[in-house]
Amino acid sequence: MARLNLLEETRFEKVPVTVYASQQEASVIVAARIATLIKAKQAKGETAVLGLATGATPVKVYSELVRLHKEEGLSFSNVVTFNLDEYYPIQPTAKQSYVAFMHEHLFNHIDIAPANIHIPDGTLNKDAIHAWCLEYEQKIEKFGGLDIQLLGIGRTGHIGFNEPGSAPNSGTRLVTLEELTRRDASRDFGAKENVPSKAITMGIGTIFKAREIILMAWNKTKASIIKKAVEGDITGEVPATFLQLSSSVEFIVDEDAASELTRFNLPWLVKDCIWDKTLIKKAVIWLSQTLGKPVLKLTDEDYNSHGMAGLIVQTGPAYNTNISIFNQLQQTITGWPGGKPNADDSSRPERAIPAVKRSIIFSPHPDDDVISMGGTFIRLVDQGHDVHVAYQTSGNTAVWDDDVLRYVEFTIDFMKSSGKDVNELQQTYKDMRAFIAAKQPNQIDTKEIRSVKGFIRKTEAIAGARYAGLQDDHIHFMELPFYETGKTQKNAVSEVDIQLTIELLQRVKPHQVFAAGDFADPHGTHIVCFHIIIEALTRLRKTEAWAKDCWLWMYRGAWHEFEAYEIEMAVPLSPLEVIRKRNAIFKHQSQKDTPVFPGDDAREFWVRAEQRNRETARIYDSLGLADYEAMEAFVKWRFDEK
Structure with missing residues (x-):
């Protein structure tokens, strides 16, 4: 058997x-x-x-x-x-x-x-x-x-x-x-x-x-x-x-x-299932998308003919399940990612209290914040929350060499126009040009070149965060040591990486944290940065009361979105907010057009983000919910279940 x-x-x-x-x-x-x-x-x-x-x-x-x-x-x-x-x-x-x-x-x-x-x-x-x-x-x-x-x-x-x-x-x-x-x-x-x-x-x-x-x-x-x-x-x-x-x-x-x-993905097509809450939601959304019918229009016959007969035996007529799933989807949608003040929050993704929350948006690279959740970032600031952004790495390997020369040339001309001595800088510039001309594939840049690449990405990140509404003292550059090798191959995570993260969390004492949860990142940095955050918060939860009440929301970046059945908070964006998010991404000029490491997608990062957000909104619309311009999606990390 x-x-x-x-x-x-x-x-x-x-x-x-x-x-x-x-x-x-x-x-x-x-x-x-x-x-x-x-x-x-x-x-x-x-x-x-x-x-x-x-x-x-x-x-x-x-x-x-x-x-x-x-x-x-x-x-x-x-x-x-x-x-x-x-x-x-x-x-x-x-x-x-x-x-x-x-x-x-x-x-x-x-x-x-x-x-x-x-x-x-x-x-x-x-x-x-x-x-x-x-x-x-x-x-x-x-x-x-x-x-x-x-x-x-x-x-x-x-x-x-x-x-x-x-x-x-x-x-x-x-x-x-x-x-x-x-x-x-x-x-x-x-x-x-x-x-x-x-x-x-x-x-x-x-x-x-x-x-x-x-x-x-x-x-x-x-x-x-x-x-x-x-x-x-x-x-x-x-x-x-x-x-x-x-x-x-x-x-x-x-x-x-x-x-x-x-x-594993569609087990009801091959065997009798134990229908828990997550599997029911996944199966009903799959059925709706497979048939091209809104959730509320699915019938008993639809369930029976697609391997889901056991579900309606367990839960009763299809409409009972349809209503339940529709309500669950509806309750993920919120225009208040920091919680809606003075509202019943029993069916909302975030808590109403405190009305003003301290939030940290952790960004593995200096542009993941605006690419992945730029609309939500701006919304949190607009709604008066105390928002911080923490750039975990410098991202200095992802800058073109000719950008380095361009910025140093600008600096030389600026210093000359100000009457400053530029002899030492000009020699550094000559050394840079000579190194770049003879540079072998994947050769480690000189310290000076790495610094300039880091400065380029840092100033872009500051511009993006300022555009989102942050003051400079709420913009943090962590430069986690595991990343700062000058090579594409990074070091193993050390205690220093974790302690730097703990120190920032202790200073801010956030009510909510946003972190990159796209573990399919082809470059591996996102999952490493995520594990550092998890380790830091896990330690803090053992000793500090605020940490036990700190919620962690995962966002996804330039590669893949969460599946519809996984989404626990969907933040709709208006047409104007889509444009504001796009403008924030544009501040990262070194990553526009053709970035150094584009992954397997030829589209620019802002195009990927926009189309991904519009697709999430389209999926919600196809399931029978409101038709929004775009949506950013989040999933809550549950420490007690891990």
């Missing part, structure tokens, strides 16, 4: 998928499987042939293999490795090369023979690549083929660098990289234009020959492509779907990466 239940739950899935609670747990399991293979081969006096992947996905697997070697004596003396791919052209000494990656994360720490390591050569002459690729395939066959092939998955659905359009029988070859793939790599190279446009990769046909294929994926940024790869039709537009043709493949993912699979 248990097996039948599992088959029913996974009936939409066309490949085996194993889901683990966390990336760490899954990585340990994968590493253990590799170790078991190596030991079994050693016992027989045979060679273990591993196909290895690069990127963030396998890092913890390699870390666990290193631990097994150092602490449990796992030997790699009988191991031969073949890597999936390499950028072309690239020198093996470049930090971004996969040669450097593999040695940093694995080979430098184990006892593998250098002659047993095989990685595509990014230094070849172009006319030599074809012959080299044939030889690479022959070497794999000479060792008896790959025992295990590790894979990650790109957001284009590529495996290795087999981009959309790749043939299922393709072999090792030179390929051209998709724009999205290059954008995803831009932080490693300092900017997209520095990312090589080509790569050498094993083909899908080469991968298929492995006796065991393990595709790994972690976090919500991979959830959408995992759903396509696992449940979608086989298509060259999503190369990972070709793995559905293999009998030797297993997808190993964490809960976040699995979250869009039907059995």
Whole structure:
């Protein structure tokens, strides 16, 4: 019976998928499987042939293999490795090369023979690549083929660098990289234009020959492509779907990466559900959107024909549930994000008392405040609340080099016009120009250049906050040390980061805090900043009464909005407020037009924000609620439930 239940739950899935609670747990399991293979081969006096992947996905697997070697004596003396791919052209000494990656994360720490390591050569002459690729395939066959092939998955659905359009029988070859793939790599190279446009990769046909294929994926940024790869039709537009043709493949993912699979996202379509409040709200909103009908017009037949018969058996006629969900949605809408004074707040998102609240808006980068919640920011100030904004990092890696020179040139001219001595500054300027001219991709800027980039973003943030109505003493620049490395790779969070946050919270003693809750931020800074806030408030709640009564509202930024069923406070914006928010975003001129790290969306940040807010309003309208110009959405963090 248990097996039948599992088959029913996974009936939409066309490949085996194993889901683990966390990336760490899954990585340990994968590493253990590799170790078991190596030991079994050693016992027989045979060679273990591993196909290895690069990127963030396998890092913890390699870390666990290193631990097994150092602490449990796992030997790699009988191991031969073949890597999936390499950028072309690239020198093996470049930090971004996969040669450097593999040695940093694995080979430098184990006892593998250098002659047993095989990685595509990014230094070849172009006319030599074809012959080299044939030889690479022959070497794999000479060792008896790959025992295990590790894979990650790109957001284009590529495996290795087999981009959309790749043939299922393709072999090792030179390929051209998709724009999205290059954008995803831009932080490693300092900017997209520095990312090589080509790569050498094993083909899908080469991968298929492995006796065991393990595709790994972690976090919500991979959830959408995992759903396509696992449940979608086989298509060259999503190369990972070709793995559905293999009998030797297993997808190993964490809960976040699995979250869009039907059995987790729409469980009522595959099994009987335990209908709690959250699932009911999610299902009814899904039904309304699927049928294109307002919530109040859904019928018993609609429920019955879409896997939700058990719900109306539990709750009674559909209209009872419709009314309940409609009221819940209506009660999330408020024009008073700081609470409405002298009003019954029993069904409002925020408390009425105190009428004037102290609020801190934490902004991971110097523009997240206005991009994500600029309308609410302005509304809080207009309604008389004591609002502070705290910029957690300088954002100094996201400024173009030529902006640095432009600002320093301005300063030199200003000093000259004021009769100031500019000799020292002119020498600094010459040094900057010389450094920038010779700068390598992702090379750490000089201290002076980093300072100017930080000043540019700081003055923009001040301009934006002033436009929202804040006085200068309510604008805080935290410069959390974890970020201030000058590199795209940041340091681990330290006690200093937490203490700086605690000190600011103790000074202000806010009634409400707003923090970035978009954990799909492709650059990782948002989730790190959020965890710092959580740790600081968790400690303070143990000792300080005000902290126990401090509410934390999460907002989302330039990438994704909360799902409609998640939203607990929706702040409507009038057409004029949309324009005011846009003007606040415009103060961040270094991020306009084409920012250094735009992510996978070519739209400007103000356009993304506006369209996202309008889409939230459209969704509320389609569900049968009022038709607003735009809406900003928030979800409350509940400390007692975590």
